[in-house]
Amino acid sequence: MGSIEDPVDDLAVTPPKSWATGVPAVTHALQYSLGQTSVRRTALTLLNINQAKGIDCPGCAWPEPPAGKRHLNEYCENGAKHINDEATSRRVTREFFREHSIAELDGKSDYWLNQQGRLTEPMVKRPGGTHYEPIGWDEAFTLLAGELKGLDSPDEALFYVSGRLNNEAAFLLQLFARAYGTNNLPDCSNMCHESSGSALNETLGIGKGSVSLDDIHESDLVFVVGQNPGTNHPRMLSALEETKRNGGQVVAVNTLPEAGLMRFKNPQKARGVIGRGTEIADQFLHIRAGGDLALFQALNHMLVEADDTAPGTVLDHAFIDAHTSGFEEFAEQSRKVSWDDVLAATGLPREEIDELFDRVLGAKKIIVCWAMGVTQHKHGVPTIREIVNFLLARGNLGRPGAGVCPVRGHSNVQGDRTMGVWERMPQPFLDALEREFGFTPPAHHGLDAVDGIRAMHEGRAKVFLGVAGNFVRATPDSAVTEEAMRGCRLTAHVSTKLNRSHTVCGDTALILPTLGRSDRDVQDGVEQFITVEDSMSEVHASRGKLPPASPELLSEVAIVARLARATLGDEPALPWEEFERDYGTIRDRIARVVPGFEDFNARVSVPGGFTLPNPVNAYEFRTATGKARFTCNDFTMPDIPPGHLLLQTLRSHDQWNTVWYAPNDRYRGIHNARRVVLVSPDDLRELGLTDRELVDLVTVWHDGRERRAEGFRIVSYPSSKGSAAAYYPETNVLVPLDSVADISNCPTSKGVLVRLEPSRTTEASEAENGSEESQGAAAGSV
Numbered sequence: 001m002g003s004i005e006d007p008v009d010d011l012a013v014t015p016p017k018s019w020a021t022g023v024p025a026v027t028h029a030l031q032y033s034l035g036q037t038s039v040r041r042t043a044l045t046l047l048n049i050n051q052a053k054g055i056d057c058p059g060c061a062w063p064e065p066p067a068g069k070r071h072l073n074e075y076c077e078n079g080a081k082h083i084n085d086e087a088t089s090r091r092v093t094r095e096f097f098r099e100h101s102i103a104e105l106d107g108k109s110d111y112w113l114n115q116q117g118r119l120t121e122p123m124v125k126r127p128g129g130t131h132y133e134p135i136g137w138d139e140a141f142t143l144l145a146g147e148l149k150g151l152d153s154p155d156e157a158l159f160y161v162s163g164r165l166n167n168e169a170a171f172l173l174q175l176f177a178r179a180y181g182t183n184n185l186p187d188c189s190n191m192c193h194e195s196s197g198s199a200l201n202e203t204l205g206i207g208k209g210s211v212s213l214d215d216i217h218e219s220d221l222v223f224v225v226g227q228n229p230g231t232n233h234p235r236m237l238s239a240l241e242e243t244k245r246n247g248g249q250v251v252a253v254n255t256l257p258e259a260g261l262m263r264f265k266n267p268q269k270a271r272g273v274i275g276r277g278t279e280i281a282d283q284f285l286h287i288r289a290g291g292d293l294a295l296f297q298a299l300n301h302m303l304v305e306a307d308d309t310a311p312g313t314v315l316d317h318a319f320i321d322a323h324t325s326g327f328e329e330f331a332e333q334s335r336k337v338s339w340d341d342v343l344a345a346t347g348l349p350r351e352e353i354d355e356l357f358d359r360v361l362g363a364k365k366i367i368v369c370w371a372m373g374v375t376q377h378k379h380g381v382p383t384i385r386e387i388v389n390f391l392l393a394r395g396n397l398g399r400p401g402a403g404v405c406p407v408r409g410h411s412n413v414q415g416d417r418t419m420g421v422w423e424r425m426p427q428p429f430l431d432a433l434e435r436e437f438g439f440t441p442p443a444h445h446g447l448d449a450v451d452g453i454r455a456m457h458e459g460r461a462k463v464f465l466g467v468a469g470n471f472v473r474a475t476p477d478s479a480v481t482e483e484a485m486r487g488c489r490l491t492a493h494v495s496t497k498l499n500r501s502h503t504v505c506g507d508t509a510l511i512l513p514t515l516g517r518s519d520r521d522v523q524d525g526v527e528q529f530i531t532v533e534d535s536m537s538e539v540h541a542s543r544g545k546l547p548p549a550s551p552e553l554l555s556e557v558a559i560v561a562r563l564a565r566a567t568l569g570d571e572p573a574l575p576w577e578e579f580e581r582d583y584g585t586i587r588d589r590i591a592r593v594v595p596g597f598e599d600f601n602a603r604v605s606v607p608g609g610f611t612l613p614n615p616v617n618a619y620e621f622r623t624a625t626g627k628a629r630f631t632c633n634d635f636t637m638p639d640i641p642p643g644h645l646l647l648q649t650l651r652s653h654d655q656w657n658t659v660w661y662a663p664n665d666r667y668r669g670i671h672n673a674r675r676v677v678l679v680s681p682d683d684l685r686e687l688g689l690t691d692r693e694l695v696d697l698v699t700v701w702h703d704g705r706e707r708r709a710e711g712f713r714i715v716s717y718p719s720s721k722g723s724a725a726a727y728y729p730e731t732n733v734l735v736p737l738d739s740v741a742d743i744s745n746c747p748t749s750k751g752v753l754v755r756l757e758p759s760r761t762t763e764a765s766e767a768e769n770g771s772e773e774s775q776g777a778a779a780g781s782v
């Protein structure tokens with residue numbers, strides 16, 4: 001098995017790759033998997049991943065092809081790494097916790113914590129304690145329930161959910177939280193696609209994407225904006241390859257020339273393994289950070305002008321008249337867009353935008369895909385609204401090969417929302433809960449992630465329960481968040497593996513270990529399955545195949561059900577024991593509460609499951625006007641004063657969100673180091689900095705608090721002018737809690753104004769401290 005010591009920080013840089021996937025990728029996945037577990041367990045997970053009766057990949061939310069059309073290897077390199085990181089043979093035992101104090105664990109890197117393996121039994125840190133110690137499940141539930149019952153108001157508790165959680169447990173958790181009396185259900189989506197939900201709900205009446213895999217395949221033109229699919233949604237490249245084979249085109253808009261966008265070798269096809277691969281992007285727009293709003297405003301300006309010149313030949317007036325509102329105001333605003341503004345914000349030559357416009361005019365069916373490069377900016381919501389304007393103008397909604405495609409992150413992040421995990425669930429959902437369960441859920445909105453941190457920091461929230469995820473590392477302003485968590489009366493986490501959230505404790509802290517997606521789940525002698533919903537609203541079953549990591553583990557459903565029973569007793573009287581014994585009974589309730597899930601148990605037992613209807617595809621828009629809404633969005637662009645850069649905090653190829661597997665980012669040519677900052681050669685020249693110089697990243701923000709991430713090595717890299725890139729979560733310390741997207745409250749993880757200073761961590765002190773301490777700093781308790 002592979003090493004569990006921190007890799008030595010020893011930066012090596014090779015030229016960025018111009019292709020993704022192919023043979024080396026498969027080899028890398030196997031290397032990582034065999035470093036974690038046996039050949040047998042690796043084979044068992046890989047043969048079952050994404051198969052119709054198998055395990056849903058615990059990685060991203062990209063959908064699988066229909067059940068009959070799947071390959072034997074329907075997974076990507078990263079999916080294989082994610083599942084085998086969970087299937088690891090390593091175990092964290094009570095002896096481990098006796099040996100390592102919490103303070104010692106807090107000094108370890110995120111890598112080290114994750115590499116210790118699967119958690120095996122419930123643990124508690126008592127007030128004043130220095131170590132975690134074993135606790136029985138019953139006592140753990142009594143303790144947590146006691147704290148919840150002791151609060152002055154249910155709104156002093158927070159129930160965080162991360163997107164790996166399955167539908168059944170998510171439905172139970174929101175049911176429990178609401179029966180207990182609060183809508184405080186922050187989730188990872190608050191930090192992810194919240195801007196997409198805000199913009200799409202307002203303009204189209206539903207916060208989800210409208211396209212299917214077939215739509216991608218048959219589209220004439222697919223935009224991929226602010227997204228790095230080669231690393232984060234690798235099998236999306238197979239879909240784009242199909243688009244191209246069918247004669248469609250792909251346009252990539254990014255601040256970095258990401259490998260997967262340029263060329264793609266498909267490992268499932270011999271052609272992909274030996275050939276040069278498929279050129280994916282027909283056009284690559286190397287845009288400035290935050291320039292996407294201006295780009296779509298420019299396209300809309302050109303569309304409206306062209307239609308003004310030759311009325312009725314460019315815009316789809318029949319669609320606009322029948323299905324939309326607000327067109328005139330939008331058209332008027334679009335006519336006024338200034339080319340000086342557009343060129344300054346995008347940094348693109350006019351000819352490139354003209355070329356793009358020609359592609360748009362030549363395409364009857366257009367899809368726009370986007371991810372964090374759009375949502376995590378201050379103006380993420382207006383940018384997505386402008387994307388919607390762009391699609392509405394030519395009727396690119398509701399018909400095949402066209403539509404909106406926010407590409408989701410976690411495998412069930414969309415499903416968790418559908419199940420009611422949202423601090424602002426609409427009243428009809430709450431009414432349906434009341435009808436089904438006979439209690440009145442609280443109507444006032446709850447706290448999201450950012451407001452939840454603020455509430456803990458100010459002592460207004462006192463008990464935190466995280467179900468999946470790694471709240472402390474995923475959230476912005478790490479120092480502030482850590483203070484907030486340490487101020488709680490109790491912090492508890494339902495987790496598969498050890499992470500930073502377990503080392504930053506409230507007075508009392510609980511670790512509640514659970515089954516993972518790959519573990520077999522047997523209740524009352526009967527094997528259970530769970531369900532998930534992917535980014536294209538396909539709902540399907542997932543069945544774990546491996547013996548559980550420890551006999552002490554409870555499923556997430558069981559943990560939520562038992563906690564609910566311990567807290568609520570019979571008030572209201574809900575059949576928590578029955579839910580735990582038979583997950584089918586939870587699905588029966590979901591079928592009666594959540595629209596689109598009628599006859600859930602029967603429909604999900606069909607291989608491949610079913611697709612939730614999207615009203616947009618029936619030209620039904622559930623907005624305030626009953627129509628799809630054009631919006632007017634003011635021009636805005638990030639202000640980057642001289643001497644500064646706009647930092648984006650992003651993922652490397654070898655990580656899953658807050659957990660990194662190796663200090664490599666192969667496609668970008670970064671090896672053996674994570675504390676690097678990518679800056680363009682032009683910016684380096686202007687700032688008087690040099691390649692490989694050691695710098696600190698310092699946030700420029702108006703509240704006077706110093707936010708500094710020390711000891712980053714500069715790598716000269718083709719990032720667009722004015723922008724820099726560095727990995728998350730090491731840089732979360734730099735993102736001010738108050739720096740959020742307008743309307744959605746999503747942290748601006750892609751737009752942090754920084755300056756680069758000569759590092760306080762000199763080469764000499766690095767050598768003195770040795771590698772362990774510098775890695776400790778890298779762990780982020782800075």
Ligand SMILES: Nc1nc2c(c(=O)[nH]1)N[C@H]1C(S)=C(S)[C@@H](COP(=O)(O)OP(=O)(O)OC[C@H]3O[C@@H](n4cnc5c(=O)[nH]c(N)nc54)[C@H](O)[C@@H]3O)O[C@H]1N2
Pocket residue numbers: 059060078192225226227228229231232233253254255256258287288289290291292371372373374377408409410648649650651652653655656657658750
């Ligand atoms: N292997 C792996 N897969 C993952 C994850 C993981 O951590 N590892 N995480 C999952 C999750 S939860 C999510 S949300 C998704 C995230 O998927 P992505 O959104 O692809 O993730 P990021 O790494 O944040 O990359 C953001 C991309 O946007 C670009 N970008 C940044 N700023 C701008 C901008 O202003 N304009 C434009 N046009 N581009 C910009 C960046 O260069 C980068 O290519 O991935 C999911 N899949």
Ligand SMILES: Nc1nc2c(c(=O)[nH]1)N[C@H]1C(S)=C(S)[C@@H](COP(=O)(O)OP(=O)(O)OC[C@H]3O[C@@H](n4cnc5c(=O)[nH]c(N)nc54)[C@H](O)[C@@H]3O)O[C@H]1N2
Pocket residue numbers: 162163164165188189191192193372409410467468469470471473474475476494495496497498499514515516517556649650651656657658659728729731732735749
């Ligand atoms: N600076 C910056 N910050 C960001 C982002 C960014 O781009 N930049 N991206 C944001 C985004 S898009 C997201 S989605 C969030 C991610 O935030 P989270 O979803 O909170 O973080 P993860 O790293 O996915 O959580 C990993 C942990 O989940 C637990 N886990 C894994 N599988 C299971 C399971 O099956 N059950 C249970 N109960 N636990 C499990 C393990 O203990 C593991 O340590 O981070 C956000 N934060």
Ligand code: SF4
Pocket residue numbers: 050057058059060061062074075076077078079080232233234235236
């Ligand atoms: S593309 Fe996403 S869901 Fe599919 S195998 Fe890869 S990580 Fe898993």
Ligand SMILES: [Mo]
Pocket residue numbers: 188191192193408409410
């Ligand atoms: Mo995400």
